[in-house]
Amino acid sequence: MPQQPAAASPPTVADSPRGRGWWQDAVIYQVYPRSFADADGDGMGDLAGIRGRLPYLRDLGVDAVWLSPFYSSPQADAGYDVSDYRVVDPMFGDLADAGALIDDAHALGLRVIVDLVPNHASDQHTWFRQALREGPGSPLRGRFHFRPGRGESGELPPNDWESIFGGPAWTRTANPDGAPGEWYLHLFAPQQPDFNWDSRAVADEFRSLLRFWLDLGVDGFRIDVAHGLVKAAGLPDIGVHDQIKLLGNAVLPFFDQDGVHEIYRDWRRILDEYGTDPATRRIAVAEAWTPSLDRTANYLRPDELHQAFNFQYLSTGWAAEPLRAVIGDTLDSMRPVGAPATWVLSNHDVVRHRTRFGGGSAEQDLRRARAATLLMLALPGSAYLYQGEELGLPEVLDLPDSVRQDPAFGRAQGTDSEGQEGMRDGCRVPLPWSGPAAPFGFSPVEGGPSWLPQPAEWAKLSVEAQTGDASSTLEFYRRALVTRREHPALGAGDAVEWLDAPQGVLAFRRAAAGSALVCTANTTTAR
Numbered sequence: 001m002p003q004q005p006a007a008a009s010p011p012t013v014a015d016s017p018r019g020r021g022w023w024q025d026a027v028i029y030q031v032y033p034r035s036f037a038d039a040d041g042d043g044m045g046d047l048a049g050i051r052g053r054l055p056y057l058r059d060l061g062v063d064a065v066w067l068s069p070f071y072s073s074p075q076a077d078a079g080y081d082v083s084d085y086r087v088v089d090p091m092f093g094d095l096a097d098a099g100a101l102i103d104d105a106h107a108l109g110l111r112v113i114v115d116l117v118p119n120h121a122s123d124q125h126t127w128f129r130q131a132l133r134e135g136p137g138s139p140l141r142g143r144f145h146f147r148p149g150r151g152e153s154g155e156l157p158p159n160d161w162e163s164i165f166g167g168p169a170w171t172r173t174a175n176p177d178g179a180p181g182e183w184y185l186h187l188f189a190p191q192q193p194d195f196n197w198d199s200r201a202v203a204d205e206f207r208s209l210l211r212f213w214l215d216l217g218v219d220g221f222r223i224d225v226a227h228g229l230v231k232a233a234g235l236p237d238i239g240v241h242d243q244i245k246l247l248g249n250a251v252l253p254f255f256d257q258d259g260v261h262e263i264y265r266d267w268r269r270i271l272d273e274y275g276t277d278p279a280t281r282r283i284a285v286a287e288a289w290t291p292s293l294d295r296t297a298n299y300l301r302p303d304e305l306h307q308a309f310n311f312q313y314l315s316t317g318w319a320a321e322p323l324r325a326v327i328g329d330t331l332d333s334m335r336p337v338g339a340p341a342t343w344v345l346s347n348h349d350v351v352r353h354r355t356r357f358g359g360g361s362a363e364q365d366l367r368r369a370r371a372a373t374l375l376m377l378a379l380p381g382s383a384y385l386y387q388g389e390e391l392g393l394p395e396v397l398d399l400p401d402s403v404r405q406d407p408a409f410g411r412a413q414g415t416d417s418e419g420q421e422g423m424r425d426g427c428r429v430p431l432p433w434s435g436p437a438a439p440f441g442f443s444p445v446e447g448g449p450s451w452l453p454q455p456a457e458w459a460k461l462s463v464e465a466q467t468g469d470a471s472s473t474l475e476f477y478r479r480a481l482v483t484r485r486e487h488p489a490l491g492a493g494d495a496v497e498w499l500d501a502p503q504g505v506l507a508f509r510r511a512a513a514g515s516a517l518v519c520t521a522n523t524t525t526a527r
């Protein structure tokens, strides 16, 4: 096995420079628990698997880990359908495993951010089940959006909203006596009923949930669909429109309503109760798809959240001029609210950036992906990495339909609204750790299962295969993260100095503490 290079030692949790929040230049690594590491050999990743691989993340040189949901869930949307927010799903472990993972991460100098899913629950959540059982008029129905249907006998949905996964955003229920009854709203799958945030019980429950996980020691929350909690009064029709997209930025009566900000001001007060020392502060990052970066900045006013994903950046192609525009817009929008810019290229909902930016050949894909990564890491602010990008994993485009689990796949008849094959399973294939054959050390069982099949070619992309090979993507990420940590001009900041560059090339300079750095990215095919 190739020699493990000496690990750069990341700072411990207490080392953050005073006065500057740890999150302002943190590199945050997204772990998708189903696909990271499987300790018990059932083919599904778990918390014990993640715990065992924390030293790998420390050695990679990231500052924090964001874990996608591992709570009790029927898995209709891979855990984003939560049936009990205080319980770890047995397929991932238990609460003791979560506590141990947090403690181990802290001991290694890594912070832990967990996902909070406040827009919707699972239809197996006790409140929803009881609301169905009790029938129309039950006070529990007030915690969701139940409405009578339109049409003569209520046979039509209450409005024209569509689910982000395709099809109507409403499902009709049966009354306790079996007769057709009210409809309920679900912006996502029918198994994900939306909470009604006008309900006091909902707001109280989420305050209590924040405290529950903060008391367990988490350093922050990633807030799922943060822009969706408040719906426009009266749930008005939209009229003619394209299929609503998860990654869209249209102005809609169920996204980015001004009322959401009251919720985040309230949550900020709770986070602040846990301390305001910048080195140990608990933070929240919004998954907020909004029409513009200025609207995103509203979530980051000083009494609201700390960060928001930069989906405008993620949605920009590999082309210098649009990249320069979105980088400039981002910095200009964040400056007035004093929030750090964030940058992200891949996550569990989008085609991996190696494939997205691909120019056709595997070699060119990789060169572009690496260039995009270096550019991202040179920008001022905080950066998000998605598990496996450090291995240069491509999107898996040829998964058989029979193994796909993304609910969007079934609802959209196998393609997304633009006819693109793949949906979201292709970026969720379990990681290759070691060995010549699947499951490549993902599970401890030789030849054992993995919930999605891994391509045979991933043998050469495994952590083991890349470790110690200076030309590998993994060693490239390790070096990039060391440079980012050590160079005084990298990391936090709110501006770049643009330099003249030929068409298709992006060049900027950053300077701090007597040091300077120039970043140049060539987005053309010329070498």
Ligand code: BGC
Pocket (backbone or CB within 6 Å): 077, 080, 081, 117, 188, 224, 225, 246, 287, 348, 349
């Ligand atoms: C998550 C998705 C999920 C959706 C519904 C998103 O934004 O990232 O994976 O399907 O919210 O919870």
